[in-house]
Amino acid sequence: MNKILLVLFLIAFPFLLRAQTPVDTTNVYIDTTQQRDLLDIGRKLFKIRPRRYPKNDQNQVYFSILPLSTNVPGTNKALVTSTTAGFYLGPRQTTYLSSVTFAPYFNLKGRYGLPIHSSVWLENNTYNIEGDTRFLVYPEATWGLGGGQPDAQNILVNYDYIRFYQSFLKRIKSYLYAGIGYDADYYININTTGPVSLADFSRYPYGTAQHSNSFSSGITFNLLYDSRQNAFNPIPGGYTNIIYRANTGILGSDNNSQSVYIDLRKYVSLSELSLKNQLAFWAYYWTTLGAGTPYLNLPSIGMDPYQRSGRGIQQNRYRGEALAYFETEYRRDITVNGLLGFVVFANINSASQPNNHQFAYLNPAAGAGLRIKFNKKSGTNICIDYGLSKGYSDINLALGEAF
Numbered sequence: 001m002n003k004i005l006l007v008l009f010l011i012a013f014p015f016l017l018r019a020q021t022p023v024d025t026t027n028v029y030i031d032t033t034q035q036r037d038l039l040d041i042g043r044k045l046f047k048i049r050p051r052r053y054p055k056n057d058q059n060q061v062y063f064s065i066l067p068l069s070t071n072v073p074g075t076n077k078a079l080v081t082s083t084t085a086g087f088y089l090g091p092r093q094t095t096y097l098s099s100v101t102f103a104p105y106f107n108l109k110g111r112y113g114l115p116i117h118s119s120v121w122l123e124n125n126t127y128n129i130e131g132d133t134r135f136l137v138y139p140e141a142t143w144g145l146g147g148g149q150p151d152a153q154n155i156l157v158n159y160d161y162i163r164f165y166q167s168f169l170k171r172i173k174s175y176l177y178a179g180i181g182y183d184a185d186y187y188i189n190i191n192t193t194g195p196v197s198l199a200d201f202s203r204y205p206y207g208t209a210q211h212s213n214s215f216s217s218g219i220t221f222n223l224l225y226d227s228r229q230n231a232f233n234p235i236p237g238g239y240t241n242i243i244y245r246a247n248t249g250i251l252g253s254d255n256n257s258q259s260v261y262i263d264l265r266k267y268v269s270l271s272e273l274s275l276k277n278q279l280a281f282w283a284y285y286w287t288t289l290g291a292g293t294p295y296l297n298l299p300s301i302g303m304d305p306y307q308r309s310g311r312g313i314q315q316n317r318y319r320g321e322a323l324a325y326f327e328t329e330y331r332r333d334i335t336v337n338g339l340l341g342f343v344v345f346a347n348i349n350s351a352s353q354p355n356n357h358q359f360a361y362l363n364p365a366a367g368a369g370l371r372i373k374f375n376k377k378s379g380t381n382i383c384i385d386y387g388l389s390k391g392y393s394d395i396n397l398a399l400g401e402a403f
Contacts, residue, residue, distance in 0.1 A: 036337040037373040038382075061087040062378035064399050081105075084399045086232060086378030090123030097121070097230045097378065101400070112137050117306060119231060128177055128224065132165040132305060139193065144202050145298070145320050146353040147361030151391045155201050159296070160188040165305075167222050175227045181220040183245055187296050188213050198295065203354070206255060207294025214294040215254050218247035228267070232400040233379035236278070239265040247292070257292035261285075263304075265403055275333040276341060282329075282403040284309070287322035287352075299323035301349050301363075308402040310349060312365030312387025312394065320351030324359060327403070331371075341371035341381070345402075365389035374399065 042048070064084045082103040088095050098120045106112035118131040138161060141154040167181025191211050192198050199208035207214035221244045227237035241263040247253040263284045271277040286299035299322060302315035309325055310317070327347035334340040346366040350359040367387030374380050385396045 034337060035373070035376045036339045037376040039375060060377070061085055062375050062380070064374045064378065064380040066374070066382060066397070066399050082399045084232065084378070084380055086230075086375075086380065089121060090125075094124045095121055096125055096226075096228070097232070099231055110137065110139055126171055128169045128171075128179075128226075130165075130167045130169070130181070132163060134161065134163040136161040136163075140316060141314070142198070142202070142316055142319065144354075145204060146351055147318055147363060155196055155198070156193040157190065157198055158193060159190045162186040162188070167220060169222055169224055175225050177222075177224040177226070179222050181222055183216075183218055183220050185216045185294075185297055186213070187215075187294065190214060190296070202295055204295050206292060207296055214296065215252060216247045216257070216294055216297055217251040217253040218245050218257075219251070220245045230379050233381060234265075234267050234280070234401065236267045236269040238267070239263070255292035255294070258289040259293060259299075260287055260289060275336060276331055276338070277333075278331045280329045280331060280401075280403065282309075282325075282327045284325050285322070286325075293321070299351070301325070301351070308398075310347060310365065311345065311385055311396060311402065312347070312367050312389045312392070313349070313363065314392050314394075317392075318349060318351040318363055320353070321357060322352040322359075323349060325349045329402070331401075338376065339373050341373075343369045343371065343385070345369070345385075345387070363389065
């Protein structure tokens with residue numbers, strides 16, 4: 001019971017902070033003329049004359065691209081090309097920055113992926129359209145449900161995966177949006193490497209049969225509060241996202257099942273100086289409601305919508321019918337021009353146990369990272385993070401902050 005109360009406290013903590021006056025970020029133009037990024041350095045080195053942009057930045061697209069070799073969560077060394085595009089579909093004073101992220105990757109052990117994420121804000125923030133499409137080929141390890149399993153107690157699961165998530169939200173008042181969506185997950189030819197099947201290993205009946213397919217299809221109901229101007233690099237503000245999903249046989253789902261995902265974030269500025277000096281908090285609670293959710297669709301660490309949770313913990317290391325997560329990060333500029341910065345972070349998660357549905361184990365991780373400004377117009381950083389937990393460590397490279 002004490003651990004359950006602790007997990008609930010961690011989730012609520014960002015919103016127990018001293019109340020602040022909401023920051024109307026849509027009416028603020030951020031002057032970047034004194035800032036520097038890698039594009040400025042490249043123009044200076046190659047003597048390229050910079051383009052002149054209109055002050056409102058409308059109709060401009062700001063690209064960031066990072067070809068790299070790094071550890072993809074859940075696998076070994078991989079080749080990755082991460083590309084982000086930021087653009088405004090209306091005046092910057094009244095419209096948030098829209099974003100598209102495309103990060104294909106592959107390694108030499110049969111794993112590759114083509115994920116595309118998008119968040120589009122129409123003019124004056126009247127509508128928000130969210131998309132998440134993935135084509136993945138996986139061998140990945142799984143440790144079963146709950147916590148407490150030794151690191152060596154895992155099996156390798158192979159499958160192909162197609163995801164299509166799309167939601168459409170309408171503004172109902174300042175910062176607050178509501179809407180519906182459609183989510184589909186298709187797992188193809190689920191099988192394990194070795195003599196033990198996923199069904200025998202996990203002792204879970206849904207979506208675990210050897211050489212089987214699993215299809216989940218359902219409607220989502222979405223409630224969103226977002227006072228951030230820029231998801232790549234949020235400034236002080238808040239974010240809440242609540243998604244209720246109902247899979248049904250009417251839409252072709254193998255099983256009727258339901259789930260709820262609650263995502264809370266808060267960003268607090270610690271000074272009024274031009275240098276960034278900020279605390280960021282992130283918590284989510286993800287749970288199934290009743291039986292029927294396929295094993296690979298159960299809440300698991302690192303499988304949040306943008307797959308950025310659990311730095312320092314191997315992806316899917318903890319899975320359960322419910323998962324609670326909390327992370328805090330300190331962000332600070334190193335140089336006055338914003339070119340370099342650093343972060344220090346810590347996170348903790350707990351997955352529910354399969355028999356009693358209690359949160360019996362807490363799993364912490366911590367780390368630090370370097371920030372290099374790639375594109376000051378979109379606020380996009382190159383993020384180099386080192387995280388570690390008991391028996392595991394990793395280095396992650398990405399474009400844009402983790403949350």
